[in-house]
Amino acid sequence: MMNRTRIALIKRIVADYICVNSFNLPSRIALLRHILSCRSREAGPCSSAFYFIFLSSLLFVRCSSSISTTNDSNYPLTNETAKAQTSQLSVKIPHGWFTATDNECNCIDLWLIKDDYSETLNFVPLNIDSKSLSELGKDKLSSAVQASKDFKLAKYGKALKGFSDEKHFELNQKQFAEYKYTDNAGRGVRVVVFEYGSKFYEVSAVPLKTNNLPELYKIQNSVLSSIK
Numbered sequence: 485m486m487n488r489t490r491i492a493l494i495k496r497i498v499a500d501y502i503c504v505n506s507f508n509l510p511s512r513i514a515l516l517r518h519i520l521s522c523r524s525r526e527a528g529p530c531s532s533a534f535y536f537i538f539l540s541s542l543l544f545v546r547c548s549s550s551i552s553t554t555n556d557s558n559y560p561l562t563n564e565t566a567k568a569q570t571s572q573l574s575v576k577i578p579h580g581w582f583t584a585t586d587n588e589c590n591c592i593d594l595w596l597i598k599d600d601y602s603e604t605l606n607f608v609p610l611n612i613d614s615k616s617l618s619e620l621g622k623d624k625l626s627s628a629v630q631a632s633k634d635f636k637l638a639k640y641g642k643a644l645k646g647f648s649d650e651k652h653f654e655l656n657q658k659q660f661a662e663y664k665y666t667d668n669a670g671r672g673v674r675v676v677v678f679e680y681g682s683k684f685y686e687v688s689a690v691p692l693k694t695n696n697l698p699e700l701y702k703i704q705n706s707v708l709s710s711i712k
Contacts (some may be wrong), residue, residue: 526667556698557655557705561588568594568607573680575607576710578703580693593685596707602693603700610635610677610684625652628684629661629677636665643668655709674701676708 550563561576566583568574570593577583580599586592596665612631650663662676667690674689674697689704691697 556702557709559703559706561706561710566594566596569682570609571681573607574712575684575707578707602690603691604703606688606690608686610686612684624667625659625661625677625679628679629663632675632686633663633679640668655705658711660708672697676702676704680711
């Protein structure tokens with residue numbers, strides 16, 4: 485039977501894989517079957533007791549989607565307000581940024597752009613119909629995140645390599661959920677999903693011409709903390 489160190493190592497590998505690839509259920513199942521086959525020379529045949537202990541221990545594995553708090557939201561904001569086009573949502577504009585109107589696709593409800601055009605924050609309402617919204621279940625925020633991911637998969641197709649760093653966090657007693665992905669231009673985009681009134685929004689932090697992602701995410705958090 486495998487020793488405790490080997491079991492712990494396999495648990496960590498599986499946990500990391502499941503957390504990063506949570507949207508790929510067939511791949512997760514295949515990996516578990518491969519590991520639990522236990523046919524390596526070192527392991528030998530696995531007993532039913534090992535199966536029970538191993539699978540039970542995985543139930544206590546926590547992915548990065550657990551709720552956490554973040555204090556990285558202290559970027560200075562102006563007293564100017566930017567308002568959404570289709571709801572009462574409004575936020576304060578960060579120093580060195582301005583607000584614009586999307587006249588091309590009319591899909592961005594609230595658009596913030598850095599003065600040097602190197603970064604943008606795009607607030608987009610998630611087009612979830614009322615029936616689907618009522619069927620989201622108890623954890624509506626997680627379901628809205630999955631809907632946001634589905635929209636990305638439909639948009640980018642095979643160009644989308646996957647999602648990462650999903651987690652829930654809180655700002656000013658309001659719940660948010662985030663994840664990251666790489667778009668078809670190779671840019672690392674951070675998406676934050678939240679509920680406002682009777683709809684869900686996603687706000688994407690897009691680095692157009694910058695590599696300072698920590699500051700961009702701080703600006704994103706600061707703007708989110710000003711939601712009214």
